[in-house]
Amino acid sequence: MAFGRNKNRRRQDAAQRNEAVKGAVRSKGPGVMKVLALTLATGLLVWGGVELRRWALQSPRFELAAVSFSGLQRASRVELLRLAALTKGQNLWALDVGALERTMLQHPWVKKVEVSRRFPNRVSVAVTEHVPEALAVLGELYVLDEEGEPFKRVTPGDGLDLPLVTGVDREGYVADPDQARQRFQAALEVARAYTKEAVAGKPERLSEVRMEGRDVTLVAASGQEVRLGEGDSEVKLQRLARVRRELGARGLAAEIIHLDNRARPGWVAVKISSPVSERNGSAKQ
Structure with a gap:
């Protein structure tokens, strides 16, 4: 008789565990699914971003076609282009604007410079020169x-x-x-x-x-x-x-x-x- 009681108790414990699992699934399942969905969406976004960046860096659409300058008096566009190593065909997304400005500032007449990318294929450079007074x-x-x-x-x-x-x-x-x-x-x-x-x-x-x-x-x-x-x-x-x-x-x-x-x-x-x-x-x- 004792053996029968133990067997019934095990059956009751198993049933209780099954019910507990089912309850946990019912209560936590939607949240888990949201997390999984969010993880999947994030992964897709990262993958899409990587692919988009690869396309932007390789697309001929963003190859530099022209550079315009303003504010030049003593410095010349040829000198500044040479300093910055800026040439046609470079990809606009790959340009380091800060580095371009720092190199152009090496020209002795240039006091300030601001480089801006004009998508899809142009760059503008605004130069402020030193004004000689004495x-x-x-x-x-x-x-x-x-x-x-x-x-x-x-x-x-x-x-x-x-x-x-x-x-x-x-x-x-x-x-x-x-x-x-x-x-x-x-x-x-x-x-x-x-x-x-x-x-x-x-x-x-x-x-x-x-x-x-x-x-x-x-x-x-x-x-x-x-x-x-x-x-x-x-x-x-x-x-x-x-x-x-x-x-x-x-x-x-x-x-x-x-x-x-x-x-x-x-x-x-x-x-x-x-x-x-x-x-x-x-x-x-």
Whole structure:
């Protein structure tokens, strides 16, 4: 009898297990099917993406046909294409835009560059160049841009006719580039103010901006020195224009014009150029 009871108990346990399995399938089955379906869909998407990428990288539809440039003044498209090793037939999807921009930035005239892919088969390049405003002697002759940055050495083919900024040497620039740039910027501001006055009064072309400590001296193409000292350069340049007009009305030419009187800022002292016959003697004041 005991044997029969054990046998019945085993049958009951098996039936209970079967019911438990069936219940688990009924409750968990939809979730498991969703997971399986999602896994299958993900796999199909990955496979499709791989195949799509392979097709895009091999399709003649995306072969580079043309490159357009904007903003070029000093740099040339030939030079930039050569730097970037950008040629027709390259696949647009395979191009590394960041690498193209970095290589084009190696051109000395290029300040900023933005490369954009224009699907299906074109690339556009927007270039911002340095604007040359002056020259500086830093061991060698360098070009200063509008921010006072010496961005390239002067080469014979540059064809630049710009004022020279002196008073900042290579040692000073290497020791403190930020301070050197600030002095260059100050010199450029004075040069711009001089040019602004030149538009109205047509004075002599500026040849040099000499930075001597805090003092600024301008040298015209004729060799005339205008000693501004320190302070409000625009006001002093307006005064300079009046002095030059007065000298011109009298038929005189100045060798040195002093606008650097610290004690009496409004005063002007002029050293008149000597006639040829008197150059070996004392100059008139």
